[in-house]
Amino acid sequence: MKTFKFKKTSLLLGTLLLASMSCSDEFLQVAPTDSLADAQVSTKAGIDGLLIGTYSALNGVFGNRFEGPNHWATGSIVGGEANKGTDAGDYSSLNPIQRYEASPVDPNNDFNSLWRGRYEGISRANKVLSAIANSTELSAADAARLSGEARMLRGHFYFDLKKHFNNIVVFDETVPAEDLALLPNNGDAWTIIESDLQYAYDNLPGVNGAGRVNKWAAAALMGKAKLFQQKFGEAKTWFDDVIANGVTSNGIKYALLDDYSQIFNAENDNHAEVVFDVESSNNTGSVNNANWFDDLNYPYNTGPDGPGNCCGFFQPSFEMANSYRTGADGLPLLDGSYNSAANAVKNDYGVEADEPFVEDTDPLDPRIDHVIGRRGIPYLDWIEHPGKAWIRDQVYGGPYSPKKYIYYRSQENSFTDGSSWTRGYAIMNYTIIRFADVLLMAAEAEIEAPGGSLDTALEYVNRVRRRAANSEHWVKEYDSDDNAANYVISEYTSFPNADFARDAVRFERKLELGEEGHRFFDLVRWGVAAEELNAYLAYESTKLVTKFGGASFTTGKNEYFPIPQAQIDITGSDVLTQNPGY
Template identity: 30%
Template sequence: MKNKYIAIFGILFSLLSCNEDFLKRLPQGVISTEQLETIENAEKMVIAAYAGQINERYNLRPLTPWPYGDLRSGDAYKGGAGIGDKKQWHQHETFVLLDVDNTGVRGKWEIEYEAISRTNQALKIVNAVEEDYPEKTQRIAEMRFLRANNYFWLKVNFRYPVYLDETIPVEKYREVGNNLSDEELWNKIIDDFRFAADNLPEEQDAVGRPTKFAAQAYLAKVLLFAAYEQDKNNQLVNINKDKLNEVVALCDKVIQGSGKDLFNDFGDNFECGHQNGIESIWALQFSHNDGTETGRINAMNETCYPMVAEYGCCGYHSPSQNLVNSFRTYLGLPDFDHFNEINIGEYSNSVKENPIDPRLLHTVAMDGLPYKYKVDFIYDSETWPRQPEIYGPYLSMKETVRYDDPCYQPVNPWKSSSLNRDVIRLADVILWKAEALIQLDRESEALPLINKIRMRAAQSTEKLIDIDGMPTGDFDVAQYIDGDNCNWTKDFAFKALQWERRLEFACEGFRAYDLLRWGIMAETLNEYIDVERTRRPHLANAKFTKGRDEYLPIPKYEIDLSQGLYKQNISY
């Protein structure tokens, strides 16, 4: 799968006759649906649908979630060359100027539907094949899995997307509105993942194709989100316990049956040499040295590299001071109440003078420390960020690779790589199970799950050394021990779970959706802004409006095309 991407359907209209017979003939270069209904062509359509999952556009049409999940969560600033540089992302970060014409809003809508279109077309062809097709049911399950993935991202970004499947003719698309309810939309996505879980094999020969366990994991994720029920004003009103019980059961199946485990070192998740490894449940497959000029690389991450000679551009996706401070520990535990009172990372030795969770230095590039574990390649917070006077001294590292890594690929003036993007890894599944257990009043069962994640964090220090082999920080991570260093009540357990998800998945693009699910987006973001605007002036006018900013607006362009059939989200 990784290196097989196929260009399909070059359209060359040619009129070769002056009599009326040409009106009845298919133009050269155009393929009818009937001609595609073979196993060979169905397989090509399936491959094209996989390719659509990574077919994003630099800074305009992201499938990668960080522009939405990090900038809209307090985990990161836009970065780059000031607020006018790709201002659509500044609008996402500050909320107040985000409008229905924002190109980042329209781009997200379009790119997800382009991917859905490919899966729907593939499903039509696969379903229509009348030959003996042994993989037919499996291919249908794969396509429904991919489609559900795209609809999940539409759902958590827009709340009320338009639902189109392979049974609706393309010419009827503009007759379908976005009038399905929350529950109806979630059920559509759930049905696709259920079918995938029931019909996919436990193992796949080709990496990138989802397995039964990947489908079970994604089904658990969707059920977890659907369990947190919202009213018409985007506010949490109920938590569905039946769905949570199914989340626990599905997570158990994945944890116990998939053969997956945590990497011994947290940092292994973000290096090319460990792709599709023991922790990866399902990853999007980028390619390198595949016979094309630059490979199929992650276009959205092209702008995230430092402004240093070995790279050159462009300093986007800058971790916030609030996020950096959240990694500070007190007696080995997160400093829940006072973490944001000290700005760690402002000078070279600050992470040696303040105890920290080592996941910080796997996530954030910091002054005077090795970049991406290369001990003689030292990050300079004054020159490597593009505009440190605006966006501060930090850059994100999980999505970047070393300039001497075999999967690194310059696309001048930008840089990128064929590093896969894990959509789900086992740490996710473990923490989803812990979250469901806590909400089911079974918090004692969640304690060892959260501690498992913390144990791995504590031992993830081998890569974090300087040129002399000395630790680059004062690393101190302890497990929770009920009755000793904490009182493991339901409320405390849920706070610990929320904190653990932030530390584990920082700068991976998930934070905003966690806050949305938990119903705490407005208070968390406005509390963050109140303090952060005193550190970063570009946030001076930022404000999260409760009851509106939980979701993006439906793009005005799409509403206009539908002639008003699509209904706008509340308060836009």
């Protein structure tokens, strides 16, 4: 049974931190109160305990699903990869968010919880750094390593805030608590992010133990930070180092797994593709140490024949499914024709579960059936997806179910935690950065950087596609070696120019990283969010008329989410400034 001592410890210490030494819920406005004696946290064990509490904030602090590290709402749903799913009345505060009508007055406290949760992580990292600075019991080597971990985590929390809200409050461990409420949200976030990640890279070992960050995680995140700032030459340098020299925290050379599906299997956690992840466990006394943020994201009403038995959220979009259409040459349809009537993936929208349905027989990228649950296709080791029987409201959410980070029938009660209201608390680790992501970011840097190589970008993209083309690991019919669909995929023979290469890399990220929470942030940093998302809305509204009709993405506003009004009300608008358009 998979139960990590590391994560169990984080639960206990995380609870202690929240209760006794962390800042209050509105910690930017209320000074933190220490109740642990300095002697208790000045030892190596004490400081490591504080650090584990910082790690626990990766998984969320306040129990709101927007805090989860996978960004299924803000990255995938808002990025057009998925619909909210279920029905209109369930978690209705998500409805305006997916229509790009988010409000600073947040009825479900979603954005406020995300804001607070990430700053709680920063506060915990700062507490670790202060304790290290005040300790006389640490060796120089231990102080450097522990500081490196804390600063890597702080850099991640700031990065996450930056890509969501842009205008954020920035402070380090030297800022007195009483001054936090006076800090405006126009801080230089990139400077502290880069400083933290450079320190982490310089001071962390390559092998640091599974579940802990290492220097290569810091290097990959630094490359990503450079990419977000369009510093492509610098990003390339960092990615080159990671690809050539990087190893996981438990010492495995970075590599793509042979089997794409095993990236998301709890029995295969801490594998060669993990660059930076969030550890998960069960039987710890709290389901918050499992993937609690995914508890809604299972097919609806599955009973004993499917996972979770709740709740029908996070349904892949029509547009996302169509993206997996390939031509007879096995390449994606980069011209956008995948949404045409001739190429759209055949689905059972409007077909009752007991009515006959003929499956799609045209060429598809095999990753579609690792990412999207479709009628007639085996759903892991459960049953063939039965279609409408597992969909709460097809007219509202469409015909598809999510399939990544879903547990297997064989893992029920061993890799799940059934101690709460649903069976759907699974314990596969969520991977924040995986090696395929690094390869595709590196390919992007090769295309955009002065002196970059289109041939190298081609090599990286084809490495990812080559793994997907391994027919041994395509989805098969139950009790058969027959493929479950007409899978056709091939490598690119060349990138004839930068424009073609750019389109290919961006689309490959969509196919490879689909439903993993990256898409919206990619579209924004590429400067194509309005174009792509308004096209998505136009197409999706032809299917789900009542849901998306009249929705639109507004340039200059919807690239970032609103600063929570609850925070502005406490500090005053002279301190925290609302983002444009809200």
